[in-house]
Amino acid sequence: MEIIDHYLYTKEHEWINIEENQGTIGISEYAQSSLGDITFVELPAADDEFDQAAQFASVESVKAASDIYSPMSGKIIEVNEDLVEEPELINKSAYENGWIAKIKLADLSETEDLMTADDYRKFLESIV
Amino acid sequence: MQATLQKTPLYDNHTSLDARIVEFGGWAMPVQYDGILAEYKQTRTHTALFDISHMGEFIMEGDCVEIGLDRLVTSAIADMPIKSCRYGAMLNEQGGVLDDLIVFRIEKEKWFIVVNASTTEKDAQHIQKHLKPGTTFQDVSLKTGKIDIQGPLAREVLSPLAPGIEKLNFYTFDHFDLLGQHVLISRTGYTGELGYEIYFPWEHTPELWQKLLEHKHVKPAGLGARDLLRLEVGYSLYGHELDENTSVLESGLNRFIDFKKNFFGKESLLKQKESGLKRKLIGFIADSRRSPRQGHKIYSESQDEIGEVTSGSFSPHLQKGIGLGFVLTEEGIRDKKIFFGNDKNKIPAIITPKIFYKNGSLKD
Structure with missing residues (x-):
């Protein structure tokens, strides 16, 4: 299962890619594969603010609906509008074109609560 | 996977294809191989095989x-x-x-x-x-493997192997020679497409599966695609639209009931007809890509709770959410606006006839 080395991960299988005080958020390859064909993504609105671990989006697949939690606190800068018409982008490219939202990070120290790629790899091994 | 689950004769074939296996009715069954939507599309445009040996x-x-x-x-x-x-x-x-x-x-x-x-x-x-004592009754479930071949190319694929099947009309069957076995093949299915159901000796079923998969237009499809295909044509699924606590009249199977003869349950149905039904099964289409799910509530336009979803999914054909559910009879009016969801989140939809995909190859 593909894992990107410089991203950070949550136990709910979200990833965040931090660049300075901005983070891009999506769901992991493992998450998209478990969900199966994604048919709808409920996106947050620009300027919405979320606490760490708060639900900020949801995805629906042919099989089930699933909530997405924000890996860190912050304010939405941009959402991936392409997912409105092409939610399957998450299946095709979970770490790149299937990103969900970009947030302005409120507290960089929250990264301590996240897993590195190595931690996440071990975590997956422990649950699969 | 629990050791107690029953396995069809094709279980090893499924695992060798990396199918995702789930429990269904006490059986270990493939829910998907390449993905539900790909298998759905394969069935609607080409032809797919389904392992239905559990029935x-x-x-x-x-x-x-x-x-x-x-x-x-x-x-x-x-x-x-x-x-x-x-x-x-x-x-x-x-x-x-x-x-x-x-x-x-x-x-x-x-x-x-x-x-x-x-x-x-x-x-x-x-x-x-309830059979008259002494009547011959055999349960051949565990001797009978079953493969459904479904899709617009099903006849083209199957007829070279089982000459004569091209003469079968919808909802008829006959016995045919197929891979050295003399077997029952019916022109029936659960997908809304042209298709056949093949009843094959249990231990030989893998040979048939392998042979059919050799055809370039044939791929396997799992229970996930099967559920989606049946929902688009509005077929009921036992445990969802049909169960022991729901009147067959509420489930809308009226045209499969012969009131001229005697049958178990008839008296109750006649009474229900006289006093009027409380609920009815409806179809509905979301105004978005959002999917209804079994257990979601159904609400009237004024947001009063009027029923419950029994089946729901995203319809690839309509590119919208579709569902079936029971609502209070007086609310089940075609074209009426409703919502589905829960207290937190109500998604707009419209009541429609219980069929969402009409132009299948079923009767081609």
Whole structure:
């Protein structure tokens, strides 16, 4: 299962890619594969603010609906509008074109609560 | 996977194809191989194979009225032509559905009945209890493998292997030579496409599976795609739209009920008809890509709770969410605006006829 080395991960299988005080958020390859064909993504609105671990989006697949939690606190800068018409982008490219939202990070120290790629790899091994 | 789950003769074939295996009605079944939407599309545009070996099959012999079979099912069967199939239901005395099934008339006095997997044991007991003592009854479920081949190219794929199947009309069957076996093939299915169901000796079923998969237009499809395909054509699924606590009239199977004959549950149904039904099964389409789910509530336009979703998914055909559900009878009016969801989140939809995909190859 593909894992990107410089991203950070949550136990709910979200990833965040931090660049300075901005983070891009999506769901992991493992998450998209478990969900199966994604048919709808409920996106947050620009300027919405979320606490760490708060639900900020949801995805629906042919099989089930699933909530997405924000890996860190912050304010939405941009959402991936392409997912409105092409939610399957998450299946095709979970770490790149299937990103969900970009947030302005409120507290960089929250990264301590996240897993590195190595931690996440071990975590997956422990649950699969 | 629990060790207690039953396995079809194709279990190893599924695992070798990396299928995702789930529990269904006590069986370990493939829910998907490459992905539900890809398998859905394969079935709608080409042809797919489904392992349906988990379903139950019974054989009975005798005059259907005399042995009591006629009284066990809702549909007229005494007038069935030989080599035809008929859909129907078995009811309890309250008019609830014990199971839905297909009756095959093999000979004038020989019947083959196909029932759901999770209900096979219950059905066998119920039938045997009510058949005239001494009637020949065989449960051949564990001797009978079953592969459904479904899709617009199904005839083209199957006829070179089983010459003559091209003559089968919708809801008829016959016996054909296929890979050295003499087997029953019916022109039936659960997808809304042209297709056949092949009843094959259990231990030889993998040979048939392999042979059919050699064709370039054939791929395997799992229960996930099957559920989506059936929902788009509005077919009921036992445990969702049909169960023991729901009247068959509420489930809307009226055209499979012969009120001219006697059958279990008839008196209750007549009373229900007289007093009026409380609920009815409706179809509905979301105004977005959002999917209804089993257990979601249904709300009126003024947001009063009026019912519950029994099946729901995203329809690739309509590119919208579709669902089936029960609502209070007076609310179930076509084109009426409703919502589905929960207290937190209500998604707009519109009531429609219980069919979402109409131009399939079913009767081609």
